[in-house]
Amino acid sequence: MAGPEEEEGSPAEDAPGSDPRVRLLGERVVRSLRLKPERWERCAGSPEAQPLLRGFLEGAAGQPPLLLVTLSPAGQLALSTQLPASPGRSKALFFLRRGPGPLSAPPGPGELLYGDLPASSLEHFAALVEEVVAPVLANQKNHHSWPHVVSQDIMRHVHSLKSNIFVVIGQVKGKTLLPLPAGSERMEYIDCENEKIVELVDKSLVHAIESTVIEWSYQIQGALKRESSEPLLQGSNPNPKVELEFWKNRYEDLECIYNQLKTQKVRKMAELLDRVQSSYFPAFKAMFRDVVEGEIWAPSLLLIAQTGI
Structure with missing residues (x-):
């Protein structure tokens, strides 16, 4: 038993x-x-x-x-x-x-x-891509048996992945983050004062900057067109604090965008577009002007919202 x-x-x-x-x-x-x-x-x-x-x-x-x-x-x-x-x-x-x-x-x-x-899974994933995935895929020693077209396509997808993660991290934090174009690290070595800059500059870099201007325009216009009445139109009943929080976040976001656009690297990108007489330079100036105007008005609108509450 x-x-x-x-x-x-x-x-x-x-x-x-x-x-x-x-x-x-x-x-x-x-x-x-x-x-x-x-x-x-x-x-x-x-x-x-x-x-x-x-x-x-x-x-x-x-x-x-x-x-x-x-x-x-x-x-x-x-x-x-x-x-x-x-x-x-x-x-x-x-x-x-x-x-x-x-x-x-x-x-x-x-x-x-x-x-x-x-x-913070998103930041962890971003660090993994930035420090592990991207360096491995971007290492030219790993491309020796690949056709040039495949190698270029891999590099394009790697940069696109890094840019998308960068933008999403900004969205999670309530900020509009502007990803730099591929090859932007070379901007510090380019002399825009050189008279032969048009002949010397890499045309693929100019194209990458122009494509980035288009992407930035969509991002910035999305930030500028955001309205405090959106929650009301979506059927919710926001209180005055929601209105105040909207204008506070808008001011901080526009300041974040402005600080990104006035960096030395972005200024050199704009100068390069100007020197090569790119048709996207006027679009860049208009985009920058819209951000400056929005940032000038944002503190006043925030003050009005605070006074109303």
Whole structure:
């Protein structure tokens, strides 16, 4: 006759610490989030966490292959099978099961993926692209077996990815960030005072600057045409503080745009367009003038909004 410790469904058998796969997850969580093992043991043993752990480890039907471990501001661990709708304030850890069925103990090669999810995922992704992906793809030593057309296309897509990420980061922060054109790092070596600048300058650089002027115009016009009445037109009922916040953000955004346009590099880009008699130079001047006028009026409009409140 089996003893109590061998009976099916006994507490000793169901204890989370008895499963080596749970211990493996715990080791990764403790190491990544720098916690004491007891914190993980309490979390894994809670009634809320046990079904999620069991479903993830056994590959139950309908169970997502993702397990997310988050740390609340109060220091409490929590498990979830879905990514949060909004980013948290602290780092999280994910586990991803690659195949169907129960997870092996220990997991085989490629059977389990895990990694950190930083609190600022977008900035983390931007840093990854800037410091890892872009340098690898842009390294000419990696292009030796590629046709020139393929190499140029890869470089164009890499720059486009970096620019798009830069713009999105600005949108998340409520700012209009203007990505520089490909090759803009060469502007500091170009002498716009040289009489032969038209013949010496790389035409592809001029084309890149002209394309950037078009993109900037769309971004800036979008910022200038934004109206404080938009929430009202969308059916919401904004209070006076919303109006004040709009004009405050507008002033800060226009100041941000102006500071970008007056940098030395952008001024040299405008000077180059002028020297080569580009048809986009008048568009650049008009764009800059619109920003200056908007920035001049923004403080007065902000003051009026503050007085009204």
